[in-house]
Amino acid sequence: MATLIVMLVRWFVSLGFMQDFTSAFPGQYRLPAGSPVGFPAWVGWQHFFNVFLIVLIIRSGLTVRHQKRPPVVWSPRRDRTRKISLSLWFHQSLDILWLVNGVVFAVLLFATGQWTRIVPTSWEVFPDAITAALRYLSLDWPTEDGWVNYNALQQLAYFATVFIAAPLASLSGVRMSGVWPKGARRLNKAYPVEWARAVHFPVMAYFVLFIIVHVSLVLATGALRNLNHMYGGSDEVNWVGLWIFVGSLCVIAAGWVAARPLVLAPLARLFGTVSRG
Template sequence: MTRPAAPVAASAPPAERVAPAPAPPTPPATPVAASASLPARAEPPAAAPATPAPAPSTPEKPSTFRFGQLTTGQWAGVSVVGVLAIIGAATIVVQLTRWFLGLGFMQDFVAAYPGETPLPEGAPVGLPAWLGWQHFFNVFLIVLIIRSGLRVRSERRPPAYWTPRWSKGGQGRISLTLWFHQSLDLLWFANGLVFVVLLFATGQWMRVVPTSWEVVPNAISALLQYLSLDWPLENGWVNYNSLQVLAYFVTIFIAAPLAAITGVRMSGLWPKGAANLNRAYPVEWARAVHFPVMLYFVGFIVVHVTLVFLTGALRNLNHMYAARDADDWLGFWIFVASLVVIAAAWVAARPSVLAPIAGLFGKVGR
């Protein structure tokens, strides 16, 4: 039985069967692998058509003309819609106010309270020249204060820092923008003190301080007349209407002191180690009040300037800037000159100009 096994090993047919199955099929596998590797290397050229990836960037080009989340076209559309909405709302308010004032009891109310209260005996007539200069200084400073205050809030990397000369170890180091803001605050505070002293020394306080509770219903009457576009009869050279009196009183004797005391609390003038004082007057309270007071001043300025131009611009500007009761153009041109000075100061308030000035009072550096 061992002999038949030998012929099987020597027989040719099995050898023929084994020949087709040898490893030669594996060589074709290597070309396949090579061919597979070639496309892998050649894939970059195939990906070359994908280089139109800049195509997504082309639609994004308009993003360079975006302001916030909207394009310039969208902002224009929003502005038009907003203006139309304001005009529509204002029209409704005017018509409703006129209807309300046409009611019988409201006509009696306006007759009893025409919109102004009589001045005390001995009240001065007219506006002195010092009041016009004070008005200019106040506008000049408050505009720059608002500008620098908004920049302090939005600034991330100050252009430079200011350190007081008497500082030890860099204590009191603040940004150059904050130094400018606080310096303007000090000038504005000094100007306000001079204004209040002159106000009481010359008797002008009687024009801006309520002396009777009748100022309240008269102020309501004046407000309704303004809203109806039937301006209250007034002569600012002699007496302000009651709404003006309340607005000036709040601005001079409430808003301005609030801006000053909250500003001092947040400034380097406040003592750092006074624990009891800091607990009694926390800086968080000052921050919570200071910014809304600034918004009040912005609103006051907008309404004030609007009414100055809508209720007799030439006469009002002569009262405010030329200290005269006339309808000529003198006050207007003084007003224009003051705007040029304010605009020049606005442009000049940059680090290259502020740094040398700040260097006179401390050290300026990065």
């Protein structure tokens, strides 16, 4: 089936009108004048910290979703009658760090002009994204020059992830968390918790799909150069970015293994009371 799709797309792209279309819209458009070139160090650090948090958020979220009777619970010092599972406390704590990291990222993004990379500034982004998508499907990869400019499909994907999926995850998560005012009838009626639950899990599934596709394309379209962009801070083709990437995976794996009651309980006691469920 995959081979058939590739063959059909290649045939479709070879048609005369599609040749004219792809010539007019090659897959990316020029960024505004003065757009920055390359990635500053803070982008790399933000990228790593975001990946670290989102992986643990997904892990803890799935644990909360499937955990029927938590073995360990947490209570805030001011209200020991309110108890939540240790997994939920960990999930919400990670959410707070993720939100703070997101705010810092957004501020730096617009303060340094890096926003032009992921925020569309021309309607050409849509026809260019069609061309880029067809090139991916035909296995005739779009011209990669991420150090200077993303292709239109990448730009739309990053924009959707940062400015649509992330806010949806945040708003739906806050609605289901303990910080939401339970007694606010009008507010609860205007924003039912069922709506938040209907949005939260699909958004998580989107993040999982995005990570899989994103990492796969990074490795398939020039791993050394792509990894050096984000982790090595240069446009050179060497092994620096790869080894930093491998080190980051080790840190993430260590966090994954450490996310268990034996390690989390002492941290949770700093902010409340931990007891058996």
